[in-house]
Amino acid sequence: MIQGFVHALRIQSKIIFIVVRNIKGLTQLVVMADNPEFETAKNLSLESVIKATGEMVDASQAPGGREMHPTKIEILSRAEPELPIPVVIKSGEETEAPIRFDYRWLDLRKPEKAKIFTVWTEFEKGWRKFWDENNFIQLYPPALMSTPSESGAEVFEVDYFDRKAYLAQSPQFYKQMAMAAGFEKVFMVSPVFRAEPSFTTRHLTEFTGWDFEISYIKDHHDVMNAEEGMIIAGFKQLLKALPDLNISIPVQPFPKMTMLEAKKILANLGISSPEPARTTDAVQSGGEHDLSPEEERAISEYILKEQKHEFVFITDYHKSKSAFYHMRLEEDSDRSRRADLLYRGIEVTTLAQREHRLEILEKQAKEKGMDLEVLKDYLNFFRYGCPPHGGAGIGPGRFIMKILGLPNVREATYIPRDVKRLNP
Numbered sequence: 001m002i003q004g005f006v007h008a009l010r011i012q013s014k015i016i017f018i019v020v021r022n023i024k025g026l027t028q029l030v031v032m033a034d035n036p037e038f039e040t041a042k043n044l045s046l047e048s049v050i051k052a053t054g055e056m057v058d059a060s061q062a063p064g065g066r067e068m069h070p071t072k073i074e075i076l077s078r079a080e081p082e083l084p085i086p087v088v089i090k091s092g093e094e095t096e097a098p099i100r101f102d103y104r105w106l107d108l109r110k111p112e113k114a115k116i117f118t119v120w121t122e123f124e125k126g127w128r129k130f131w132d133e134n135n136f137i138q139l140y141p142p143a144l145m146s147t148p149s150e151s152g153a154e155v156f157e158v159d160y161f162d163r164k165a166y167l168a169q170s171p172q173f174y175k176q177m178a179m180a181a182g183f184e185k186v187f188m189v190s191p192v193f194r195a196e197p198s199f200t201t202r203h204l205t206e207f208t209g210w211d212f213e214i215s216y217i218k219d220h221h222d223v224m225n226a227e228e229g230m231i232i233a234g235f236k237q238l239l240k241a242l243p244d245l246n247i248s249i250p251v252q253p254f255p256k257m258t259m260l261e262a263k264k265i266l267a268n269l270g271i272s273s274p275e276p277a278r279t280t281d282a283v284q285s286g287g288e289h290d291l292s293p294e295e296e297r298a299i300s301e302y303i304l305k306e307q308k309h310e311f312v313f314i315t316d317y318h319k320s321k322s323a324f325y326h327m328r329l330e331e332d333s334d335r336s337r338r339a340d341l342l343y344r345g346i347e348v349t350t351l352a353q354r355e356h357r358l359e360i361l362e363k364q365a366k367e368k369g370m371d372l373e374v375l376k377d378y379l380n381f382f383r384y385g386c387p388p389h390g391g392a393g394i395g396p397g398r399f400i401m402k403i404l405g406l407p408n409v410r411e412a413t414y415i416p417r418d419v420k421r422l423n424p
Helices: 038-042 097-102 111-133 172-180 220-241 259-268 293-307 358-367 376-380 396-403
Strands: 002-011 015-022 025-032 049-058 066-077 157-160 163-167 185-193 206-215 256-258 311-315 338-343 346-353 389-394
Touching (some): 015 049, 111 185, 111 206, 111 396, 220 311, 220 338, 220 346, 220 389, 256 259, 259 293, 293 338, 293 346
Parallel strands (some): 256 311
Antiparallel strands (some): 002 015, 002 049, 157 163, 346 389
8 A cells, every 4th residue: 555645647548657755755656547546547636645555566667666556546635736836846947935935835745855854853863862871851941031031132022911021032041040950961952033134044033943051061162072972973863864965974073263263364364354244134243253154154164174174163252242141261351151163154053151150140241231130030040059051052954954055044944934934
């Protein structure tokens, strides 16, 4: 028995070829004119869902080298004859992305699309293997918060009974609460919401984030070391499940350079730092203390050429590009214990050691012009003892985008949400 969608249909006067598609692949059915099911087959439409029963026989010309001669064909769901977008794509006929996303469930029927989410599944399996073997606890943070979780980023405000609430920009505060609770090592897989008016190929207004936090660290290098182990575990699992992927297992330790070192290398390459973007179609990036997309690509190409590595950590960000809860390199330093990880020319992670000393947290929040009363619940986490800790927020969609060479993070997202899209 075979069940699936009618992928292809070729009707001739005395023979009908039906190719059925399901998650396992393609199966060819051959229906001769003297078969009682010939009329049923003749009236099929592309993408109808059928169930066929019959004998499988060897056939070198068929997909997989075998085909079915059905004795029974049952139409489980008939598709309308005119499809809004084609599922089977001929060379050069791919529909434009906005239209495909309008009919995302049809777009996802294409066999190559299933591979995207197989990669997601196997990649996360590897990370979870690391988390399991290293005694991490999974927690499930809320999406609704009374206070924005990131300074500087725009937030989605929602009505919450008699007051305002915000969709979480990250589970940052709740990861740190877990450290104050004594959990020591935690991970979270949760939705992240960013109200940034960005139309780039790397930004979404909602995406799935992977987050982890660990206690009793010495500095942000411990966090980088932990993430390296997670990435290696993810790549090992990917190659085990999908050996044809164009990836290799990265070597530990990953290359690292400070932001100041990166800027010197870029200057030597003749790449100047642009002013931070301030238009409505791009989030702020670039400038003296940050890397623009062009600079990220250039640094990644430099590291690949010089060190044969596809990853590089950019460390020691200026305090102006660091959250108020990022620990400084030393007290009163202008540099923080923050690092971003670049992979194949794009930032995929932001990590840092957190400031766990209440008086310094309050001082740094005031420096950012933040209201301590609004931060009261968060600051209370540190009033009764909290271990030194740090962690990371990871954008797995960007990893998948780069692993598969996709042109846009939306292609790596099951149902993308951006400034213009709330459907389907």
